[in-house]
Amino acid sequence: MTEHADGSVEVHLADTHPGREDPEYLRRRGEIAGAALAWERGSQPVPTITYSEREHEVWCTVSAELAPLHERYAHSEYLAAKERLALPTDHVPQLAEVGERLVPLTGWTYVCAPGLVPLRDFYADLGSRTFNSTQYLRHDSQPLYTPEPDIIHEVIGHANQLASPRFAAITQAAGRASLRLETQEAMKLVADVFWFSIEFGVMREHGEAKAYGAGILSSYGEIQEFGHMEIRELDLADMGTLNYDITAYQPVLFAAESLTHLEDVVGEFFASVDDDAAAALRAEAGRRGLVPG
Ligand code: NLE
Numbered sequence: 001m002t003e004h005a006d007g008s009v010e011v012h013l014a015d016t017h018p019g020r021e022d023p024e025y026l027r028r029r030g031e032i033a034g035a036a037l038a039w040e041r042g043s044q045p046v047p048t049i050t051y052s053e054r055e056h057e058v059w060c061t062v063s064a065e066l067a068p069l070h071e072r073y074a075h076s077e078y079l080a081a082k083e084r085l086a087l088p089t090d091h092v093p094q095l096a097e098v099g100e101r102l103v104p105l106t107g108w109t110y111v112c113a114p115g116l117v118p119l120r121d122f123y124a125d126l127g128s129r130t131f132n133s134t135q136y137l138r139h140d141s142q143p144l145y146t147p148e149p150d151i152i153h154e155v156i157g158h159a160n161q162l163a164s165p166r167f168a169a170i171t172q173a174a175g176r177a178s179l180r181l182e183t184q185e186a187m188k189l190v191a192d193v194f195w196f197s198i199e200f201g202v203m204r205e206h207g208e209a210k211a212y213g214a215g216i217l218s219s220y221g222e223i224q225e226f227g228h229m230e231i232r233e234l235d236l237a238d239m240g241t242l243n244y245d246i247t248a249y250q251p252v253l254f255a256a257e258s259l260t261h262l263e264d265v266v267g268e269f270f271a272s273v274d275d276d277a278a279a280a281l282r283a284e285a286g287r288r289g290l291v292p293g
Pocket residue numbers: 144145146147148149150152153199215218219246
């Protein structure tokens with residue numbers, strides 16, 4: 001992202017991004033990122049974006065495609081939370097509205113971000129139940145999957161999940177953990193466990209692997225494929241050190257046996273991890289041959 005002297009913002013998209021050759025999409029991305037960059041936290045409400053028909057349509061398409069797939073593949077804790085949050089399906093909601101709905105349920109608020117937020121800042125905010133969210137939408141040529149977080153992922157994936165007090169507590173614990181960690185290695189380990197739980201976690205329910213991770217639940221492409229991936233048992237050393245590609249369907253996933261199991265393993269880990277515990281886990285991964293070198 002480049003901020004020009006005239007205040008305009010130029011967004012750079014990855015080679016694989018479906019919108020990278022679409023000048024109107026790029027212009028719009030710059031405009032929305034600019035609104036977030038100009039926003040002054042603490043003194044102003046999160047900026048309202050006037051979404052276009054084209055953008056509302058992407059939201060409607062994804063909401064409609066996901067509805068039956070959530071019923072089929074999402075864990076019941078997510079489904080119940082989604083029902084309580086009752087987000088609109090016919091237009092893109094404003095982040096302020098998402099926060100207004102979440103606050104009475106679990107106390108989370110949404111703030112705007114121009115794009116990827118530095119890891120430490122993102123996690124520090126999770127610690128106080130604040131979610132940094134993008135406001136742009138994925139490209140309409142490929143609504144079933146996007147290689148980067150967009151408002152559909154942040155809201156349909158995360159906000160629905162955060163409407164569950166139990167997922168909300170695990171997410172906040174990861175945020176609080178970041179405040180205790182000094183080393184980059186420890187921070188990366190926590191972020192990687194987060195990736196394989198809150199972002200891409202699955203959980204057994206009635207003998208079947210169901211999705212609770214926001215990254216699966218916001219993609220109507222990936223949600224139809226995760227059941228065919230390699231599903232391993234929860235394993236912090238493995239989750240904390242396994243390499244992954246954020247821009248592709250995840251070929252390896254980790255399943256909790258139940259929500260209580262997830263809380264006992266991942267929730268307890270976030271609640272207690274410090275630099276020493278993280279180093280010990282990395283050493284264990286090394287001994288088990290999980291980390292190359
Ligand atoms: N791949 C996700 C989706 O299509 O919704 C977004 C990225 C999650 C990190």
